[in-house]
Amino acid sequence: xxxxxxxxxxxxxxxxxxxxxxxxxxxxxxxxxxxxxxxxxxxxxxxxxxxxxxxxxxxxxxxxxxxxxxxxxxxxxxxxxxxxxxxxxxxxxxxxxxxxxxxxxxxxxxxxxxxxxxxxxxxxxxxxxxxxxxxxxxxxxxxxxxxxxxxxxxxxxxxxxxxxxxxxxxxxxxxxxxxxxxxxxxxxxxxxxxxxxxxxxxxxx
Amino acid sequence: xxxxxxxxxxxxxxxxxxxxxxxxxxxxxxxxxxxxxxxxxxxxxxxxxxxxxxxxxxxxxxxxxxxxxxxxxxxxxxxxxxxxxxxxxxxxxxxxxxxxxxxxxxxxxxxxxxxxxxxxxxxxxxxxxxxxxxxxxxxxxxxxxxxxxxxxxxxxxxxxxxxxxxxxxxxxxxxxxxxxxxxxxxxxxxxxxxxxxxxxxxxxxxxxxxxxxxxxxxxxxxxxxxxxxxxxxxxxxxxxxxxxxxxxxxxxxxxxxxxxxxxxxxxxxxxxxxxxxxxxxxxxxxxxxxxxxxxxxxxxxxxxxxxxxxxxxxxxxxxxxxxxxxxxxxxxxxxxxxxxxxx
Numbered sequence: 031x032x033x034x035x036x037x038x039x040x041x042x043x044x045x046x047x048x049x050x051x052x053x054x055x056x057x058x059x060x061x062x063x064x065x066x067x068x069x070x071x072x073x074x075x076x077x078x079x080x081x082x083x084x085x086x087x088x089x090x091x092x093x094x095x096x097x098x099x100x101x102x103x104x105x106x107x108x109x110x111x112x113x114x115x116x117x118x119x120x121x122x123x124x125x126x127x128x129x130x131x132x133x134x135x136x137x138x139x140x141x142x143x144x145x146x147x148x149x150x151x152x153x154x155x156x157x158x159x160x161x162x163x164x165x166x167x168x169x170x171x172x173x174x175x176x177x178x179x180x181x182x183x184x185x186x187x188x189x190x191x192x193x194x195x196x197x198x199x200x201x202x203x204x205x206x207x208x209x210x211x212x213x214x215x216x217x218x219x220x221x222x223x224x225x226x227x228x229x230x231x232x233x234x235x
Numbered sequence: 236x237x238x239x240x241x242x243x244x245x246x247x248x249x250x251x252x253x254x255x256x257x258x259x260x261x262x263x264x265x266x267x268x269x270x271x272x273x274x275x276x277x278x279x280x281x282x283x284x285x286x287x288x289x290x291x292x293x294x295x296x297x298x299x300x301x302x303x304x305x306x307x308x309x310x311x312x313x314x315x316x317x318x319x320x321x322x323x324x325x326x327x328x329x330x331x332x333x334x335x336x337x338x339x340x341x342x343x344x345x346x347x348x349x350x351x352x353x354x355x356x357x358x359x360x361x362x363x364x365x366x367x368x369x370x371x372x373x374x375x376x377x378x379x380x381x382x383x384x385x386x387x388x389x390x391x392x393x394x395x396x397x398x399x400x401x402x403x404x405x406x407x408x409x410x411x412x413x414x415x416x417x418x419x420x421x422x423x424x425x426x427x428x429x430x431x432x433x434x435x436x437x438x439x440x441x442x443x444x445x446x447x448x449x450x451x452x453x454x455x456x457x458x459x460x461x462x463x464x465x466x467x468x469x470x471x472x473x474x475x476x477x478x479x480x481x482x483x484x485x486x487x488x489x490x491x492x493x494x495x496x497x498x499x500x501x502x503x504x505x506x507x508x509x510x511x512x513x514x515x516x517x518x519x520x521x522x523x524x525x526x527x528x529x530x531x532x533x534x535x536x537x538x539x540x541x542x543x544x545x546x547x548x549x550x551x552x553x554x555x556x557x558x559x560x561x562x563x564x565x566x567x568x569x570x571x572x573x574x575x576x577x578x
Contacts, residue, residue: 041543044536051529051536055560058526062519062571070517071572085517193513196336200505207501214497218490 043099050095057089094138097187098122100145100180139191145184153177171223175216182210236421242307243409249300250406253293254399260290261396264389271386280382283389287376290392291369297406298366301354304409309351312417314433314440317426318344324430328437337509339441348437350417352444355453357412358405363454365395367461371488375465379484383476387468395464413444448506455499462492463531463561470554477547485554486538493531500524511574520575523564530560 065071070081121144129137155163156177159170167173189202216223263286270278316324325341332338342348355363372388379385399405420436423429443449469485472478507521534553540546568577 041540044540047536048533051533055526055529058522058529061517061522062567065517065519065522065573066571069572082517200508203501203504207498210501211494211498214494218494 047096047099050092050099053092054089054096057085057092061085090134093187094141097138097141097145097184100184135191142184142188142191146181146188149177149181149184153181169220169224171216171220175213175218175220178209178213179217180213182206182208182213185209236311236418238311239308239421242304242311243414246300246304246307246409247406250297250404250409253297253300254404254406257290257293257297257396258400260286260293261393261400264290264396265393268386268389268391268393271382272390273386274382277382277385280385283385284376287369287373287389287392290396291366291373294362294366294369297362298354301359301362301405305352305354309349312350313347314349314420314436315347316342316344316429316433320426320430324433327434336512339438342433342437348440348445350413350440350444352413353450353454355457356444357410358403359410360453360457361395361399361403362405364457364460365392365399367458368392368395368464371461371465375484375488379480381478381481383472384468384481384484387471388465391464391468442510446506446510448502448509452499452503452506455495455502459492459495459499460561460565462488462495463558466492466554467558470551470558473551473554474548482541489531489534489538489554493535496528496531500528507574518573518575519571520564520567520573523560523567523571527557527560527564530557 065081068081070078073081121141125137125141128140152163153174156170156173163173167176185202185206189199189206192199192202267278267283267286271283321342321344328339328341369392372392375388376385416439417436420429420432423432465488466485469481469488472481473485530553534550534557537546537550537553541550568575
């Protein structure tokens with residue numbers, strides 16, 4: 031029963047992710063047509079900046095929703111469903127309080143850093159081959175890959191906050207790229223990676 | 236300039252022989268494609284495979300011709316100035332570099348800048364994309380013995396070759412934009428005029444034509460487009476029949492395509508920062524690429540539950556939507572203004 035229920039939970043999360051990604055797609059297409067109709071590229075620099083800020087404001091709720099979904103996706107690896115629901119409610123409540131007290135950016139940063147900290151724990155456990163993680167797949171490399179991809183996504187959104195700090199921004203960007211690329215390789219080609227490890231590093235396999 | 240003119244002539248003549256042959260292949264592929272897609276039994280399976288292989292082989296020849304042509308350009312299209320102007324030029328370049336996040340290298344008279352351009356610019360991008368598809372079609376053909384799937388591959392390749400012949404022949408008038416940019420350099424009456432042109436041509440050469448990212452960002456995207464085209468064929472078949480082995484092949488190509496698309500997009504990011512600065516977010520092409528990536532991500536998420544009721548068709552529909560989004564993203568450069576615009 032527990033398996034079926036957690037599978038259904040995953041399924042709902044995936045459907046929610048689908049809706050959010052669909053929303054982002056629609057905004058992107060609308061932005062393209064608006065860009066052309068309003069000839070944004072011919073506007074003065076200040077008007078262009080205003081346009082960028084407006085679009086950022088429109089897409090922000092969807093990015094927040096995506097981060098919140100990640101915020102649920104990440105601890106679901108660690109916690110059983112009952113605790114996961116409690117954790118989600120607490121996370122949302124703390125974020126809401128932070129939002130009301132300090133504003134949107136600190137609230138988002140709170141969720142991002144909470145997700146980052148949890149994801150690093152998940153990554154460490156996946157790396158150690160812990161059996162207590164709740165993954166659909168039992169494959170070591172798929173678990174590690176999935177953890178790296180999620181870590182990369184969290185880091186990418188976090189990196190956007192630091193775009194004004196040129197060096198930090200680029201360093202974080204390359205860490206993000208490395209995590210996502212390695213993660214996808216491990217997820218998509220788990221058997222081949224395991225085969226390579228067996229061949230080149232038999233003791234580790 | 237004479238050497239370049241000879242290279243252009245030779246390249247075009249080679250293309251004039253190659254392209255009609257490819258069109259003939261397209262016609263034959265279309266016939267066998269239709270026969271296999273709609274027939275109950277495989278139509279000329281062995282002959283069809285050899286035709287596919289011959290088409291890919293011809294495309295390989297054309298691609299090698301492009302590499303040769305670009306090597307000729309690198310040999311003969313050089314922004315060379317008299318040595319006495321170098322010091323003055325470098326003073327201007329140093330002034331430009333002051334305060335810039337990404338500087339431009341100073342002019343070295345011993346090694347003047349030359350156009351070493353990858354073979355996927357202008358119409359060549361279509362050729363490269365379709366060539367990658369042809370190679371993948373050969374691999375997919377060998378992997379799966381399903382005549383409907385094979386038929387759809389032949390038909391798609393035939394359609395691409397027809398587009399190439401009638402709308403995007405890279406041999407008929409080679410690299411028109413590039414030559415429109417650099418021809419005045421060779422016809423300039425004096426070195427002083429060349430100096431003025433140099434300040435326009437050199438940044439574009441550094442940040443676009445010979446940029447290191449140019450060797451990674453576009454080809455990764457074009458190879459991923461070829462993968463998306465394969466899994467478009469699979470998604471179409473998924474709507475008609477429930478064949479797990481066909482879906483499995485499509486999923487493998489989708490994974491590979493998604494990997495390359497993500498990597499290609501990520502590698503475009505530092506290049507954009509270098510070439511355009513930080514204010515290019517919400518550029519139409521970037522928006523459409525993010526849309527494509529979001530739809531592709533959605534497909535991969537839903538595919539995990541393809542066996543659930545209704546999800547098989549939903550993920551197939553997303554596969555089709557992904558293809559439409561890819562075409563939209565590709566043609567966006569021709570329709571929408573912005574940093575990627577080819578209008």
